[in-house]
Amino acid sequence: MLTQLTAVNFKCWRQIKQMKMSKLTGLFGSNSSGKTSVLQLLLMLKQTVESTDRATVLDFGDERSLTNLGSFDDIVFGHKKGESVHVSLAWTCPKKISIFDPMKKGKVLLFSGENMHFWTHLRNDASSESNKLAVSDFSYALEDNSFKMERKAKSPFEYKLSSNAGAFKFKRTQGRAWSLPSPVKFYGFPDQVYAYYQNASFLAELQLEFEEMLKNLYYLGPLRNVPLRHYTWTGSDPSDMGRRGERVVDAILASRVKGPYISPGHKKKRITLERRVAQWLKDLKLIHSFRVEAIAEGSNLYQVLVQKSPNAAEVLITDVGFGVSQVMPVLVLCYYVPEGSTILLEQPEIHLHPSVQSGLADVFIDVMKNRGVQIILESHSEHLLRRIQLRMAEASIRPEDTSLYFCESKRDGSVMEELDIDLFGNISNWPKDFFGDEFGEMAAITTAHMKRKKMESA
Numbered sequence: 001m002l003t004q005l006t007a008v009n010f011k012c013w014r015q016i017k018q019m020k021m022s023k024l025t026g027l028f029g030s031n032s033s034g035k036t037s038v039l040q041l042l043l044m045l046k047q048t049v050e051s052t053d054r055a056t057v058l059d060f061g062d063e064r065s066l067t068n069l070g071s072f073d074d075i076v077f078g079h080k081k082g083e084s085v086h087v088s089l090a091w092t093c094p095k096k097i098s099i100f101d102p103m104k105k106g107k108v109l110l111f112s113g114e115n116m117h118f119w120t121h122l123r124n125d126a127s128s129e130s131n132k133l134a135v136s137d138f139s140y141a142l143e144d145n146s147f148k149m150e151r152k153a154k155s156p157f158e159y160k161l162s163s164n165a166g167a168f169k170f171k172r173t174q175g176r177a178w179s180l181p182s183p184v185k186f187y188g189f190p191d192q193v194y195a196y197y198q199n200a201s202f203l204a205e206l207q208l209e210f211e212e213m214l215k216n217l218y219y220l221g222p223l224r225n226v227p228l229r230h231y232t233w234t235g236s237d238p239s240d241m242g243r244r245g246e247r248v249v250d251a252i253l254a255s256r257v258k259g260p261y262i263s264p265g266h267k268k269k270r271i272t273l274e275r276r277v278a279q280w281l282k283d284l285k286l287i288h289s290f291r292v293e294a295i296a297e298g299s300n301l302y303q304v305l306v307q308k309s310p311n312a313a314e315v316l317i318t319d320v321g322f323g324v325s326q327v328m329p330v331l332v333l334c335y336y337v338p339e340g341s342t343i344l345l346e347q348p349e350i351h352l353h354p355s356v357q358s359g360l361a362d363v364f365i366d367v368m369k370n371r372g373v374q375i376i377l378e379s380h381s382e383h384l385l386r387r388i389q390l391r392m393a394e395a396s397i398r399p400e401d402t403s404l405y406f407c408e409s410k411r412d413g414s415v416m417e418e419l420d421i422d423l424f425g426n427i428s429n430w431p432k433d434f435f436g437d438e439f440g441e442m443a444a445i446t447t448a449h450m451k452r453k454k455m456e457s458a
Helices: 035-049 192-196 203-215 248-258 273-283 322-336 354-370 382-393 438-457
Strands: 002-010 013-020 024-029 085-100 109-124 133-142 145-152 155-164 217-220 289-294 301-307 314-316 342-346 374-379 402-410 413-418
Touching: 002 035, 002 109, 013 035, 013 402, 013 413, 024 035, 024 354, 024 382, 035 085, 035 203, 035 217, 035 342, 035 374, 085 203, 109 203, 133 203, 192 203, 203 217, 217 322, 248 273, 248 289, 248 301, 248 322, 273 289, 273 322, 273 354, 322 342, 322 354, 354 374, 354 382, 382 402
Parallel strands: 024 374, 024 402, 217 342, 342 374
Antiparallel strands: 002 013, 002 085, 085 109, 109 133, 133 145, 145 155, 289 301, 301 314, 402 413
């Protein structure tokens, strides 16, 4: 689970300083306040890790990617030349990591822990004719033991390795002390590290933990596909829903192989993904039931049939309210991803009635508690936030389970303020006009009403 994020000079953020991330992390605020940029940063790192091009420092994406950020100049705060971007992530590993001394016989423990930290500095290389993106340095830390790869001051194309882990020192192999070449992407140790040092093999394990953490991020964007009358399924087992939820039916059908694996609560019998999603659609008062079936025996064409009320006829999903098709990818993703995953959601409440927006908070709390899934979302929904406050007052969740932020655009860049929420769901530092000026609107309505009555009686 991600626990902290720091970014310097990224897009509209001059600085995000040690942003705490919890089981449920929410970003609220007006348009263009920087909420989406936080998610884009994580998506950029994820798609870089998953890129097959080892020479690409950062994969900024294109129209087919999770996010498309243009170029390094486009992501630098203020588009200032010569500036560096700093990114730092901390996370808790799913299981404890134990590093043993490769120089000694038997299992002699060097380091252990479950809390990891990664940070890197990136800049365009002004010393190169191509002015291409380069890594100034990057580091990994396991608990308090850190390992760093950085550029040599007098030789910008050569790197050195160092450690700040107590008495531990990297030991060179015999022969000439060759310098290290450039890193792999923005985070990877080059193969020469393992050839030049006798006791550096464990660095590959730290790097793998970083890669696995980012691969276990799943994303759903705000613009979801419109429902179709028929869906083609070729037996694929998709890793996620796609950024527009375009593979939601594929995921539903693929989940049938797993059988009943979803826990609906403590000591309750496990159920299938389809049944859990159907329960939520009913609880959210969107439809009474739904099912996915082949249009004919042996066909690879499927249709989604829904029943609006107990006595209503079954119809295709295209013939009911648009909100059903928009919320279904959110629900399916929450129960389809592996337990312990992290989900990034952009405006999950879009096209939904206020009561359904409130109910989404209960969905997120359920997967957080019963599946260990971390939710990081950006939203404009007051109703969703109010439900979180209510559940906290009811002791369904604790303040430490949530990290809620208000983002605001200022003259010198976006700023982020953590909402101070207590055991009873009260927010003590509620920002001015958080969701608009509700009291101001009511006062203006009263004033207009009195003015109009006065004019009519004159």
